[in-house]
Amino acid sequence: MAGYQQGYYPPQQQYGESQGxxxxxxxxxxPPQNYPPQQYGGPLPPKQGETFxxxxxxxxxxxxxxxxxxxxxxxxxxxxxxxxxxxxxxSKSNRTSGSGISDSNARFGLTTNxxxxxxxxxxxxxxxSSLYLLMCRKLTxxxxxxxxxLNFLIGIGSAAYYFYRKQYAAAIIFLVFALFxxxxxxxxxxxxxxxxxxxxxxIDVAKGYGHVFTVSFIGGIVALAFSAWFSVTLVGIYVRxxxxxxxxxxxxxxxxxxxxxxxxxxxxxxxxxxxxxxxNVMHVTVSGVYGSWYFSAGGSRANAPxxxxxxxxxxxxxxxxxxxICLGSLIVSIIQLLRQAASLASSDAASSxxxxxxxxxxxxxxxxxxxxxxxxxxxxxxxxYIALYGSAYFPAAKSTWRMIKDRGIDALIQDCLISPVLTxxxxxxxxxxxxxxxxxxxxTKPAYNSRGTYxxxxxxxxxxxGLQIANTFLNPLKSGATTLFMAMAVDPQVLIQQHPDLYSRxxxxxxxxxxxxxx
Numbered sequence: 001m002a003g004y005q006q007g008y009y010p011p012q013q014q015y016g017e018s019q020g021x022x023x024x025x026x027x028x029x030x031p032p033q034n035y036p037p038q039q040y041g042g043p044l045p046p047k048q049g050e051t052f053x054x055x056x057x058x059x060x061x062x063x064x065x066x067x068x069x070x071x072x073x074x075x076x077x078x079x080x081x082x083x084x085x086x087x088x089x090x091s092k093s094n095r096t097s098g099s100g101i102s103d104s105n106a107r108f109g110l111t112t113n114x115x116x117x118x119x120x121x122x123x124x125x126x127x128x129s130s131l132y133l134l135m136c137r138k139l140t141x142x143x144x145x146x147x148x149x150l151n152f153l154i155g156i157g158s159a160a161y162y163f164y165r166k167q168y169a170a171a172i173i174f175l176v177f178a179l180f181x182x183x184x185x186x187x188x189x190x191x192x193x194x195x196x197x198x199x200x201x202x203i204d205v206a207k208g209y210g211h212v213f214t215v216s217f218i219g220g221i222v223a224l225a226f227s228a229w230f231s232v233t234l235v236g237i238y239v240r241x242x243x244x245x246x247x248x249x250x251x252x253x254x255x256x257x258x259x260x261x262x263x264x265x266x267x268x269x270x271x272x273x274x275x276x277x278x279x280n281v282m283h284v285t286v287s288g289v290y291g292s293w294y295f296s297a298g299g300s301r302a303n304a305p306x307x308x309x310x311x312x313x314x315x316x317x318x319x320x321x322x323x324x325i326c327l328g329s330l331i332v333s334i335i336q337l338l339r340q341a342a343s344l345a346s347s348d349a350a351s352s353x354x355x356x357x358x359x360x361x362x363x364x365x366x367x368x369x370x371x372x373x374x375x376x377x378x379x380x381x382x383x384x385y386i387a388l389y390g391s392a393y394f395p396a397a398k399s400t401w402r403m404i405k406d407r408g409i410d411a412l413i414q415d416c417l418i419s420p421v422l423t424x425x426x427x428x429x430x431x432x433x434x435x436x437x438x439x440x441x442x443x444t445k446p447a448y449n450s451r452g453t454y455x456x457x458x459x460x461x462x463x464x465x466g467l468q469i470a471n472t473f474l475n476p477l478k479s480g481a482t483t484l485f486m487a488m489a490v491d492p493q494v495l496i497q498q499h500p501d502l503y504s505r506x507x508x509x510x511x512x513x514x515x516x517x518x519x
Contacts, residue, residue, distance in 0.1 A: 052288055052312025055296070058320070058390035065323035065393050072273060072326040079270035082263055083233040089240030089249045090232075101444050110238040113446040114458060118231035118465065120440065121433045125466040126224050128432060129473040132425045133216060136477060137203055141196045144417060147424040148185035152178050154431045162438075169350030169358070170438070170459070174431070181424060188417055193509040195417035201502060202290075202418070202480035210289030211310040216476040219282040223275060223472035227465045230271045234461065237263045265337070268464075272336045275468045276329035280383055281317045282472070283479040284325060287387035288313020290483035295494060313387055321386050324393040328379045335375060339368045340460065347456035380419075380478065384486040403489040412488075412513065418481040426470035433466030434459045 063069070101113050136143050155178025162171035206212035239247075241263065243255040292309040306312065317325065346361035381404060382397040391399070404410050437459045441449055449455060488495050496503050506513045 050306045052292060052306045052309045053316070055292065055306040056288070056388050056390075061320050061390055063320055063323055064386075064391070065327045067323065068327035068330060068393075069323035069325075072277060072330070075270050076274060079233075079267055079274070082267055083229065083236070086233055086236030086240045086263075090236035093239050093247075093249060110235045110454065110458075111446060111448055112235075113444060113448075114235050115232055117437060117440045117444075117458065118228075118235070118462070121436060121462045121465050122224060122228055122231070122469070124436055125227075125429055125433055125469040126220070128429050128466075129220065129426075129470040132429070132470070133213075133473050133477075136199070136422075136425075136474070137207075137213075140200045140203060141192075143425075144192055144195060144199075144421050147421050147428065148181060150428050151181045151424050151431070152185075154178075154428055154435070155181065158431060158435050161435075165442075167438075167455075169347050169456075172350075177427070177431075181427075184420070188420070191417055194412075194506070195421065197505055197509050198416050198481055198484070199418050199421075199477070202477055202484070205290060205293050206476070206480060209293050209305065209309075210286075212286055212289055212476050212480065215282055215285055215310065215314075216473055219278060219475065220469065220473040223278050223469050226271070226274060226278070227469055230267065231461075231465065233267055234264065237267065265341075268340065269333060269337045273326075273329055273333040275472065276332050276336075277326055279472050279475045280325045280329055280379070281314075281322075282475050283380070283383050283482075284317035284321055284387040285310060285314040286476045286479040287384040287483040287486075288316070290480045291384070291388045291487055294484060294487040294499075295491075316387065316390060320390055324386050324391075324396070325383065327393045328382065328397075331375055332372065332379065335368055335372045339365055339372065340464070342368060344456060344460055347460070380482045381486050384479070384483040387483070388487075388490075400486060400489070404485070407489040407492060409485050409489045412510075413485055416481060416485075419478050422474045422478055423471075425474060426467050429470035430463040430467035434463040437462035 101116055132143075135146070139146070155174050159171045159175035159178060162168070162174060237260060240249050241255045241259045243250055243257060247255065249255065289309045292305050292313075296305040342361045342365040346358050346365060349355075349357035349361060378397050378401060381400040382393065385391060385396045385400045386393070389396070404413070438455065441455055441458060449458075503513075
């Protein structure tokens with residue numbers, strides 16, 4: 001870490017390809033002088049040998065939003081209890097659920113066939129997400145184009161296949177998403193150079209400071225393990241409580257469709273919430289790393305980065321800030337559950353030929369998607385603020401939004417494609433897993449799905465698993481960009497005075513940056 005005591009600056013040659021999209025200025029604009037004092041109270045200048053907790057000290061630290069952390073813990077324990085009961089029932093049902101892909105003739109609920117499918121889905125999600133993260137690290141500029149092309153191709157290809165198989169609901173959904181992403185990429189072309197610069201900066205810092213990629217790998221493994229637990233629990237619920245005369249678990253009563261639907265809704269909500277908590281603990285941890293780098297550069301302050309920023313930020317994330325993480329994750333999880341319900345309802349309406357209900361649920365799903373995007377956008381920046389200043393959730397969200405608007409950083413955020421591109425990558429993994437699920441059901445032809453009753457459900461959960469695992473793997477890169485923008489909002493003078501190389505290159509590829517940042 002001694003090599004970064006005087007600040008870390010990305011090599012100049014890495015951004016040469018970005019030139020040409022914007023008209024470059026003949027002379028570099030001199031940094032403005034006589035800045036007013038910062039308004040939002042950034043961290044004190046760090047001293048040599050300080051830890052993360054000492055540099056970003058919180059006066060009178062306390063466990064913020066503790067009730068949300070307790071509520072998440074109770075929900076998680078409830079999930080564990082349901083899992084134990086369902087898996088006990090599943091373990092006693094070998095005669096009906098089988099032990100392989102095609103040795104079950106059960107026509108009710110899910111079977112071991114589905115467990116094997118989810119195992120394939122988890123493996124594909126893990127491998128593809130890892131490869132995508134590696135490509136982001138090695139092919140920074142190309143990954144933006146590659147993400148758009150892959151999403152378009154998988155969308156069009158899947159839509160064509162589903163039309164051929166007369167699965168019109170799935171075909172229309174994939175076609176709409178493919179055309180939407182194609183339109184977005186076409187309109188985003190002029191913003192690619194700025195996005196390349198910011199993504200390359202994020203990756204360069206991750207390579208040279210902290211343990212960002214380690215956090216990504218460990219978080220991905222934890223998310224993978226939890227997704228495997230959720231997958232088996234989901235199948236266990238159907239096996240244990242689906243009412244049918246052939247179900248040996250129902251001989252003593254206690255089985256009903258209402259119980260199945262209720263328990264599936266509960267474990268799905270618990271899975272959403274837990275996965276969001278995992279991602280956001282990672283986000284707060286990584287935000288501490290990038291915040292340390294941003295505020296501990298060379299220049300007039302001659303600051304040294306704090307020691308062990310990753311571990312220091314992680315300790316704060318799982319202690320004082322854990323309740324705030326659970327609160328923000330709860331809001332997103334509720335919206336995600338409603339979107340999942342609307343998506344399944346639209347698929348059922350399409351299968352039954354009810355066009356009016358299909359349109360209504362599609363509109364509801366789109367509205368919920370917009371609401372989810374807005375909440376997640378606010379959460380990302382609030383969590384970065386929480387990571388550095390230890391604030392409670394709602395005060396952090398309010399302060400962060402005010403800073404971003406007052407400083408003009410919102411203009412930079414809107415023109416940066418890092419989050420949309422990484423979201424495209426996660427969506428690609430989700431689409432791939434959903435397609436795998438459909439093909440698996442078509443080729444294995446399990447008895448429980450002889451009428452196609454469970455196709456939409458299995459595809460939806462496969463998409464969910466792939467999407468969540470990919471989002472977890474890629475989350476640290478989003479966190480890095482988010483934290484840099486948040487730090488610029490806290491004190492833009494640090495960018496100009498202590499990261500002059502980065503600032504000058506931002507002006508080269510995005511000349512409006514000198515006007516966008518209000519100092």
